[in-house]
Amino acid sequence: MNFSDAPIDSASAARLHAEGLRLDLVDTADTAAFSAWIRAESRGFYDDEPSEKRLAYMLEHAAYRRTTGVWDESDAVGAEPVATVSTWETPLSLPGGSSIPVWAISAVTVAPTHRRRGIARNLLESELRTAHACGVPIAALTASEATIYGRFGFAPSAFASDVTIDTRRARWAGPAASGRVRFTTREELHHSARAVFESARRRHAGEIEADDALWAETCATDERSADKVKSLRAVRYDDASGALQGFAIYRVTGGEDDFTVHTVEVQSLVAATDDAANGLWRFLLELDLVTAVKAYLRPVDDSVAWQLSDRRAVQSRPYDHLWLRVLDPVAALEARTYSAPIDLVLDVADPNGFAEGRMLLSVDESGAGTVTRLDADADVPADAAHLALSVNSLAALYLGATPASTLVRAGTVLERRPGSAERADAAFRAAEAPLLSIWF
Ligand SMILES: CC(C)(COP(=O)(O)OP(=O)(O)OC[C@H]1O[C@@H](n2cnc3c(N)ncnc32)[C@H](O)[C@@H]1OP(=O)(O)O)[C@@H](O)C(=O)NCCC(=O)NCCS
Incomplete structure (x- = not known):
């Protein structure tokens, strides 16, 4: 069964029906119905009323997603839904360079009236x-508030950081880039930089593929209000051979009271190589008449702090960004590779039942893992590590963003054998901090 043609869930439909509400899929080929859903979603996130151009864009590029709404039966036929959700299947990058299909959940809104x-x-x-x-073994989302999704088995699985760099304090002290930065247009990036985005995203566990709608959002070519994009500038980085290896989209703000005091807001800085990251960062940090560079959705272990003459010029604000919910722990745990061999028994508690149970993860010298389901009272092998945890904690550990030992100290993971967390830490560790660099 495919994500787009799976029927509506009968249990939720029946519960909502009892409240005078109808849960249904939107036929995205029906322009009026899909436009009403898009308007409801925009209102739910306090966005502008979508323009005709924006509607046309979404009708074309988001139509393939599974688009669900809830309607109040007492409203007129054709009224906007009172709740929205949009889902699709997409690959998630994993430690070791492999990927796993996830059920991306977006556009969760409920009207203030309901x-x-x-x-x-x-x-x-x-x-x-x-x-x-x-x-589909995992569900994934980004959250407007950290208080909503834990109750459904989700936990933060990758973090991102917003950074502000005081350019009056910091001079570039990193390596000189081999290529050059050139001005371009957002449209040209939309046309030619998708492969670069794709190779950049594979460098980190935690990234999902940008579908057409997300790719346009990254390039700010998704027909959002003209006011929001008119101040954006775009540059590309070409390596010494002239090949495109990265790009940045930014705007310069401020300067009203003092023209020497502007701020650069970097909406995207995408680099497929370290050399491209060096070239783009240096360009942004050395812009004249600028005193601060703000960049969003950066890795929490961003190397740029080590490339400045004064690392205290960097202020970082890390936050939970990618939330995962494990639905099939066997497929999930077997999909990634590990940094050290281990035999690890996990007792997973899942109130919804999907991931509940005892399982043995065996990782060999190559880092490949196999998982065997065990009976709840099965003996734990003598040399195995043994942890008990909720399905949320499993998601928190999964990509290696949070060590098991941190969660043991927090009291959310129980070490059933001493030393188990430290062994799990070594196995689950990711070479680079997991990152999701877009919202979805
Ligand atoms: C967040 C939102 C979708 C919740 O919708 P809702 O229909 O009111 O939520 P429900 O009534 O189904 O609540 C389900 C549970 O979540 C809790 N909850 C709902 N919204 C919450 C919030 N903002 N913060 C904390 N808890 C919240 C409820 O208390 C309830 O808890 P319980 O069942 O464990 O007692 C809605 O408030 C909304 O549209 N917000 C603005 C857009 C947004 O932020 N969407 C989320 C995008 S990631």
């Missing part, structure tokens, strides 16, 4: 059951 009546719960639970029925 909040706190259980609509979001029914939408989320229906998506998780549908993803599980489709055999």
